[in-house]
Amino acid sequence: MKAQLTFLGTGTSQGVPIIGCTCAVCRSRDERDKRFRSSALVRYGGMTILVDAGPDFRSQMLRAGVGHLDAILLTHNHKDHTGGLDDVRSLNYIDRKAVEIYCEAPVLDTLRREYAYAFERVKYPGAPEWNVHLIDEKPFTVRSNEGYVLEWVHDVGYRYVPVEGPVPESKSVEIIPIRGWHGTMPVLGFRFGNIAYITDMSRLEDDQLDKLKGLDHVTLNTVSYHPHHSHFSLDEALALAGRIGARHTWLTHLSHTFPVYAQFCDELATRCAQLGLGSTVLPAYDGLVIA
Numbered sequence: 001m002k003a004q005l006t007f008l009g010t011g012t013s014q015g016v017p018i019i020g021c022t023c024a025v026c027r028s029r030d031e032r033d034k035r036f037r038s039s040a041l042v043r044y045g046g047m048t049i050l051v052d053a054g055p056d057f058r059s060q061m062l063r064a065g066v067g068h069l070d071a072i073l074l075t076h077n078h079k080d081h082t083g084g085l086d087d088v089r090s091l092n093y094i095d096r097k098a099v100e101i102y103c104e105a106p107v108l109d110t111l112r113r114e115y116a117y118a119f120e121r122v123k124y125p126g127a128p129e130w131n132v133h134l135i136d137e138k139p140f141t142v143r144s145n146e147g148y149v150l151e152w153v154h155d156v157g158y159r160y161v162p163v164e165g166p167v168p169e170s171k172s173v174e175i176i177p178i179r180g181w182h183g184t185m186p187v188l189g190f191r192f193g194n195i196a197y198i199t200d201m202s203r204l205e206d207d208q209l210d211k212l213k214g215l216d217h218v219t220l221n222t223v224s225y226h227p228h229h230s231h232f233s234l235d236e237a238l239a240l241a242g243r244i245g246a247r248h249t250w251l252t253h254l255s256h257t258f259p260v261y262a263q264f265c266d267e268l269a270t271r272c273a274q275l276g277l278g279s280t281v282l283p284a285y286d287g288l289v290i291a
């Protein structure tokens with residue numbers, strides 16, 4: 001089964017341009033140099049799945065015209081990947097759905113701390129409605145929740161009410177998590193059929209490569225030419241692209257330390273030719289769709 005992935009954000013934790021920076025990349029007029037925080041929208045098996053909901057979540061949903069999500073998968077707990085989760089309130093209200101969040105236990109611990117109001121037994125009316133599903137390194141199934149809708153009760157909050165009439169059949173897809181390391185922090189990447197989305201890793205164990213065979217597309221994160229404590233350097237990302245051997249590799253979580261888009265493409269073409277990489281490697285940009 002084929003997936004389609006739209007890059008909603010391809011920037012590092014501060015985004016590009018960076019507030020106050022006057023470098024050539026931050027001043028670039030090329031739209032491809034304007035990067036929201038990293039996030040991707042995946043259409044797979046008839047479902048709409050978001051990977052990560054950082055501080056630009058609201059703008060990203062508006063720009064992509066998204067009014068419904070079947071699931072949000074979280075790669076890890078950093079704010080540039082979770083800072084927009086309060087804004088699912090619009091989907092709760094308009095779409096009448098709680099948001100189904102899939103994450104690992106340490107990520108849930110952080111959400112409980114940083115969004116304590118979303119977990120209170122009696123919530124402030126209008127607090128976000130989340131259903132959190134715990135996942136680990138094992139393949140998991142995402143199911144669309146068709147059985148109920150949210151009903152807003154003024155001054156009280158949401159009630160879950162069964163759908164009236166025949167309930168549409170739930171859709172479901174299996175997703176394969178990829179275990180990686182972000183410095184010392186465990187993070188997950190995700191494989192959706194022919195596309196794998198990997199971000200915020202500085203290390204991927206060899207035993208994960210089996211899960212990445214036969215891909216059309218893979219995304220890999222890099223923030224710098226130089227070694228970094230929690231992200232792949234460009235050289236590390238290129239080496240890994242060669243080992244994974246997807247037809248196309250897309251670089252994401254990019255910072256302003258790389259050249260402007262067109263120049264970076266030329267540079268990567270030269271590097272890939274020198275290295276004899278079988279995969280074409282290009283920088284992703286916000287709005288790019290791959291399938």
Ligand SMILES: [Zn+2]
Nearest residue numbers: 013078080200
């Ligand atoms: Zn990040």
Ligand SMILES: [Zn+2]
Nearest residue numbers: 021023026256
């Ligand atoms: Zn800059």
Ligand SMILES: [Zn+2]
Nearest residue numbers: 076078182200
């Ligand atoms: Zn991170």
